[in-house]
Amino acid sequence: MMDSALVLFSGGQDSTTCLAWALERFGQVETLGFDYGQRHAVEMTQRPVVIAHLRAMNPEWDKRLGPDHVLAVPVLAEMSDTALTTGGQIRLEANGLPNTFVPGRNLLFLTLAAALGYRRGIGILVGGMCETDFSGYPDCRETTLKAMAQALTLGLDSSVEIETPLMWIDKGQTWELAHRLGGAALIDLILEDTHTCYLGERGARHVWGYGCGTCPACALRARGFEHWMNAKLVR
Ligand code: ZN
Numbered sequence: 001m002m003d004s005a006l007v008l009f010s011g012g013q014d015s016t017t018c019l020a021w022a023l024e025r026f027g028q029v030e031t032l033g034f035d036y037g038q039r040h041a042v043e044m045t046q047r048p049v050v051i052a053h054l055r056a057m058n059p060e061w062d063k064r065l066g067p068d069h070v071l072a073v074p075v076l077a078e079m080s081d082t083a084l085t086t087g088g089q090i091r092l093e094a095n096g097l098p099n100t101f102v103p104g105r106n107l108l109f110l111t112l113a114a115a116l117g118y119r120r121g122i123g124i125l126v127g128g129m130c131e132t133d134f135s136g137y138p139d140c141r142e143t144t145l146k147a148m149a150q151a152l153t154l155g156l157d158s159s160v161e162i163e164t165p166l167m168w169i170d171k172g173q174t175w176e177l178a179h180r181l182g183g184a185a186l187i188d189l190i191l192e193d194t195h196t197c198y199l200g201e202r203g204a205r206h207v208w209g210y211g212c213g214t215c216p217a218c219a220l221r222a223r224g225f226e227h228w229m230n231a232k233l234v235r
Pocket of ligand 1: 196197199200201212213214215216217218219
């Protein structure tokens with residue numbers, strides 16, 4: 001078992017799966033969340049719920065889980081006018097990116113995570129960035145993250161590695177990975193506790209969890225769950 005990792009943990013499906021992945025691999029795992037005025041601020045209230053339930057699910061994971069950190073990054077909302085931080089409609093822009101793209105968000109988050117990791121003696125960062133995602137955010141691409149790890153390593157004069165277990169899998173395979181890591185209990189936890197919906201709605205409980213059911217994040221989560229269920233039926 002390797003030493004310690006810091007997981008970028010938002011309280012959503014992807015980062016919860018990444019957290020379980022890290023808990024299976026590292027002796028000590030700390031978590032970090034960012035409060036940046038996101039519309040879906042409900043994910044901030046779900047974070048401690050998810051962590052508490054992960055602890056209760058597995059005594060080994062409970063032992064390995066260290067402190068949870070939350071950093072306020074209000075500057076992101078001050079600078080940007082995107083559908084994630086304002087009340088606007090979610091749509092595709094002329095450059096092919098959805099208007100939920102917050103420019104530089106992941107670069108800033110990784111820099112802050114590396115700085116916190118430096119202070120905590122942790123050089124491995126784990127994030128749910130994914131290139132097979134529908135959105136094509138340029139700061140989620142593997143080449144960006146490799147360059148970022150190198151820049152952080154040089155700039156801190158201390159090794160920084162960025163692990164992205166979801167980089168090359170789709171949403172159906174993310175459910176499969178969660179099932180492999182924590183069985184039906186982890187699937188139930190993700191369905192009941194995690195939050196993905198961009199609009200921050202938790203009213204209706206669908207077969208794939210809570211959410212508005214129509215925003216891109218809900219659509220992606222629903223489609224992934226359906227693919228995973230269908231693949232299970234075939235096996
Ligand atoms: Zn939604």
